[in-house]
Amino acid sequence: MKASLGANTILLPTPTMVVGTYDSSGRPNVMTAAWGGICCSVPPCVAVSLRKATYTYGNIVDKGAFTVSIPSELFVREVDYFGIVSGRDIDKFEVTGLTAVHSEVVNAPYVGEFPLVLECLVLHTFEIGLHTQFIGEILDVKIEDDMQDERGNPDPQKVLPCTYAPGAGAYYGLGKKLGKGFIVGREAYMGR
Amino acid sequence: MKASLGANTILLPTPTMVVGTYDSSGRPNVMTAAWGGICCSVPPCVAVSLRKATYTYGNIVDKGAFTVSIPSELFVREVDYFGIVSGRDIDKFEVTGLTAVHSEVVNAPYVGEFPLVLECLVLHTFEIGLHTQFIGEILDVKIEDDMQDERGNPDPQKVLPCTYAPGAGAYYGLGKKLGKGFIVGREAYMGR
Numbered sequence: 001m002k003a004s005l006g007a008n009t010i011l012l013p014t015p016t017m018v019v020g021t022y023d024s025s026g027r028p029n030v031m032t033a034a035w036g037g038i039c040c041s042v043p044p045c046v047a048v049s050l051r052k053a054t055y056t057y058g059n060i061v062d063k064g065a066f067t068v069s070i071p072s073e074l075f076v077r078e079v080d081y082f083g084i085v086s087g088r089d090i091d092k093f094e095v096t097g098l099t100a101v102h103s104e105v106v107n108a109p110y111v112g113e114f115p116l117v118l119e120c121l122v123l124h125t126f127e128i129g130l131h132t133q134f135i136g137e138i139l140d141v142k143i144e145d146d147m148q149d150e151r152g153n154p155d156p157q158k159v160l161p162c163t164y165a166p167g168a169g170a171y172y173g174l175g176k177k178l179g180k181g182f183i184v185g186r187e188a189y190m191g192r
Numbered sequence: 193m194k195a196s197l198g199a200n201t202i203l204l205p206t207p208t209m210v211v212g213t214y215d216s217s218g219r220p221n222v223m224t225a226a227w228g229g230i231c232c233s234v235p236p237c238v239a240v241s242l243r244k245a246t247y248t249y250g251n252i253v254d255k256g257a258f259t260v261s262i263p264s265e266l267f268v269r270e271v272d273y274f275g276i277v278s279g280r281d282i283d284k285f286e287v288t289g290l291t292a293v294h295s296e297v298v299n300a301p302y303v304g305e306f307p308l309v310l311e312c313l314v315l316h317t318f319e320i321g322l323h324t325q326f327i328g329e330i331l332d333v334k335i336e337d338d339m340q341d342e343r344g345n346p347d348p349q350k351v352l353p354c355t356y357a358p359g360a361g362a363y364y365g366l367g368k369k370l371g372k373g374f375i376v377g378r379e380a381y382m383g384r
Contacts, residue, residue: 002309002334003344009236010333010346011207012262012308012353013366014229037206037229038358039241042322044201047239049231070204076370080377095381116204117194126318128327130234135320141202142194152195153359154202161204162370163355166230167345169374173367174205178268178354181361185272189287 005167009035013163013172016079019048020067020100020109021059028100028109029087030069031056032079034164035131044138046118049131055087060122060134065106068136070116072160073173079162080171105140115159117142197359201227205355205364208271211240212259212292212301213251220292220301221279222261223248224271226356227323236330238310241323247279252314252326257298260328262308264352265365271354272363297332307351309334 014034021029035049046068050057060066071079078096085092093100099112105119120136127133147158156174163172178184206226213221227241238260242249252258263271270288277284285292291304297311312328319325339350348366355364370376 001337003337003340005333005335005344005346007236007330008333009230009233009238009330010308010335011209011230011238011260011310012346012348012351013205013207013355015203015205017203035230035232037239038201038203038227039239039325040227040320040323041201044199045320046201046203047229047231047325068203073367073370077376077380080371080373080375081381082377084374084377084382116202118203124318124320126316126327128232128237128316131232133231133239135318138199138201141197141200143197143202145193145195148195149360152197153361154197154204154357156204156357156360156362156364159204163205163366164373165346165348168341168348169345170348170372171370171376172348173370174355175265175365175367178265178363178365179272181272181356181363182276183272184269184363185274185276188269189273190276 010167013165016071016162016164017048018069018071018082018111019056020069021056022063022108023059024062028093029055029059030082030092030111032083039135045123046120046136046138047133049133051131063107064122065108066120066136067103067108067110068118069111069114070161071114073162076162076171115144115147116154202359205357208263208354208356209240210261210263210274210303211248212261213248214255214300215251216254220285221247221251222274222284222303224275231327237315238312238328238330239325241325243323255299256314257300258312258328259295259300259302260310261303261306262353263306265354268354268363307336307339308346
């Protein structure tokens with residue numbers, strides 16, 4: 001039987017997107033966001049929702065650009081830290097020892113040690129409520145070259161991305177492969 | 193070293209959101225969407241991006257409501273099938289034997305066998321490109337009562353949600369718990 005939890009933001013799972021920006025003095029900053037996801041195929045776009053109070057919000061409004069670095073599970077402590085403190089007060093790259101790499105594509109930095117990076121220009125800004133949604137057009141995707149599969153795509157079992165579970169308030173890794181898209185459903189219900 | 197993949201929609205991982213709607217004759221339909229995620233905390237909102245060509249698009253425009261059912265990994269074949277065929281041609285509930293349950297909160301059906309459900313009213317509709325983004329205000333969240341943790345929240349390791357990996361084009365389960373949010377980062381970098 002189902003229990004009601006009321007009006008709540010519990011989707012399982014959410015991504016852990018580390019949003020990279022420069023501030024007005026050119027200092028690189030990162031924050032972790034779980035509110036967002038891919039939102040369009042043509043042009044390829046990713047949505048990231050931020051509160052106006054965040055340092056990253058002002059940076060994106062100012063520069064019109066951001067990156068999304070996807071951490072492997074090895075970096076769960078850094079990912080969590082990036083979501084706790086503000087870049088107004090702290091240089092998060094300095095504290096964690098991670099490397100700010102300048103994107104060659106957009107005016108924003110990404111985390112060099114993280115395996116997967118999306119480099120984005122702001123295409124739209126939508127006001128929803130407490131959160132503002134930035135729609136970033138993805139100009140390039142970068143992946144560590146030893147984490148590509150045989151077709152060149154990011155191999156999820158090499159990237160080992162973090163995920164987040166709202167409600168439970170915990171991070172989880174990626175589990176076993178369940179099946180191929182557009183194959184397992186076809187085989188089960190449309191013959192072979 | 194990082195390799196460039198060009199402009200692409202590869203975020204790891206994406207959710208597998210099964211979007212439930214009624215058509216103009218009141219027949220329940222579901223489709224699987226990986227483009228979307230939580231987009232606001234107040235009011236609590238989830239974003240789902242759909243192509244205008246989908247049957248679900250017209251249903252949402254018509255009814256102003258939808259549900260998002262989160263499948264457990266046991267249902268990966270049904271999840272994939274729901275993303276392959278159109279409700280214009282096929283009754284997906286009839287073919288799979290799954291149960292359409294009428295939401296008591298919004299004018300939309302959900303999948304009774306899936307553990308976690310978000311019941312949504314359309315708050316905004318944003319045109320982005322090939323995809324239109326529907327922002328649904330989450331009026332209620334429902335969870336199977338034997339999958340709640342000690343605080344009542346959905347226990348990810350009981351729900352066992354599917355995730356999807358664009359690029360690789362495969363479904364993955366949820367992996368091991370990596371740590372608690374707002375705890376592991378604090379302990380590592382801010383003392384105890």
